Amino acid sequence: MPSRRLTVRAPLRFDEVRDDVGVPAAFPADVLAEAAAVEPALPAEDATDLPFVTVDPPGSTDLDQAVHIAARGDGFRVSYAIADVAAFVRPGGLVDAEARRRGQTLYSPDLRTPLHPPDIGERAASLLAGQTRPAVLWRIDLDATGEVTSVDVRRALVRSREQLDYAGLQAAVDAGRAPEPVALLQRVGELRIARARERHATELEIPEQEVEAAPGGGWTVVFRRQLPVERWNAQVSLLTGACAARLMLDGGLGVLRTLPAPRDSDVASLRRLAPALGVSWPAGAHHGDVISALDGATPGQAAFLEHAAVLLRGAAYTPFDGQPPADPLHHAVGLPYAHVTAPIRRLVDRFGSEVCVALAAGAPVPDWARAALPELPALMTAGGRLAGALERAVVDATEAWLLAGQEGRDFPAVVLEAGKDKGTIALDEPAVRATCAGADLPVGERVLARLELADQAKRMVRFSVA
Secondary structure, three states: OOOOOOOOOOOOOHHHHHHHHOOOOOOOHHHHHHHHHOOOOOOOOEOOOOOEEEEEOOOOOOOOEEEEEEEEOOEEEEEEEEEOHHHOOOOOOHHHHHHHHHOEOEEEOOEEEOOOOHHHHHHHOOOOOOOEEEEEEEEEEEOOOOOEEEEEEEEEEEEEEEEEEHHHHHHHHHOOOOOHHHOOHHHHHHHHHHHHHHOOOOOOOOOEEEEEEOOOOOEEEEEEOOOHHHHHHHHHHHHHHHHHHHHHHHHOEEEEEEEOOOOHHHHHHHHHHOHHHOOOOOOOOOHHHHHHOOOOOOHHHHHHHHHHHHHHOOOEEEEEEOOOOOOOEEOOOOEEOOOOOOOOOEHHHHHHHHHHHHHHHOOOOOHHHHHHHHHHHHHHHHHHHHHHHHHHHHHHHHHHHHHOOOOOOEEEEEEEEEOOOEEEEEEOOOOOEEEEEOOOOOOOOEEEEEEEEEEOOOOEEEEEEO
16 A cells, blocks of 8 residues: 555635635625514414424524424325515515525535525524414315325414424434324325325435534534435425415416426436346336335445436426416426425525415415516526535535545445546545546446545545555
8 A cells, every 4th residue: 555645634614615616705784784674564364373393403593494284084284384584575675685696595514604684584584483473374285195185375473382303303203202293294294205106206315415513523524314204394395395386387477496307318328227236127117216216225226326316407497477388397206396495595485485375365476576587597596506516615625624644545435437537436434425537447336445635725535446
């Protein structure tokens, strides 16, 4: 093994990463002043008798959603309260303009860069436990199989009783002690997943690469899998988004989250790859069924799922006013779908919610919301591009920081992708994905990868086959 070079690790500074990527700085003083002075008009309907709870990562203060699920005959009623951000943002005002400039909340390991000033996003509009808040309240009735039978959406006052986190709720579910408002979350979530399987919806269970604080100080990179309760909770959001899209299509106005059907050539290429990676693809099976059945537990499946991401490219925001889109589907979801459940953290949701409230009431959609629809795709694309660049830069910086000074060391890894003279690998430990030089890398198989470069200044790591 080659000798290692002595390298002094520079401090890992995420503020420098944010500056390089172009993350917005603090809110201007006049934006903060407008946010602090807002006095929202409160809705007449009072739904504070419903014992809502929120489910978010620990310590979250920007709480978009609160949920309550009850039995209703042989089916269910899902009550989903969404923060009514539009009640706090003056159309055409300074907060509105700043939110359009930002597009979405951005996340770094040490800092959240919010879409809205804290007076709105973390206090006045946030569905904090014990506080009465204006909300856009969805009431969605399901039959015993989890299919939608009726939908109602309107403004109402709500009051969350408790702030739950995913790990704590999962432990409570596993122990049979889930709080009453979400005691049926597992049942409803599993029914909705079953309905998604019938639609051949595609879900990639690729572990997320995340930067988190290390127990002994500093930072590390981990591959994190979703807990079951996170998937069930996501089904409530997907359900609401599907109901919102249906309202928009029936009303002839809105903005959908669309994804084109995958190209036949990409599906065929993936099918040819499956046997080499130990993935079963029965004759006639839909690609969504094959992909959704995998969890990346084996190296071959992990590599296959990386390649399968090609089928989910091309997501867009598609506004319409009158004639609906020729293809209104989000083909991974298997339904028309719209973003309406995260208005504190995502710009488009405020406008989508406003459209739905008006359409459900048979009222005209406000001019400020209607006029903004054609502008939203560009604003959301810019915000999404910045979020992606920040996420990649943060991970790259952390990987280079973790591995600095270990040049020459061999790491067990799995080959995820391979080209003519290089490919992509995932180390067992730390949770690094990186470029690896080498011809004919064995996709889906284990190798020893030698660290050739860990450059903190360039935020770059590079390996070769040992």
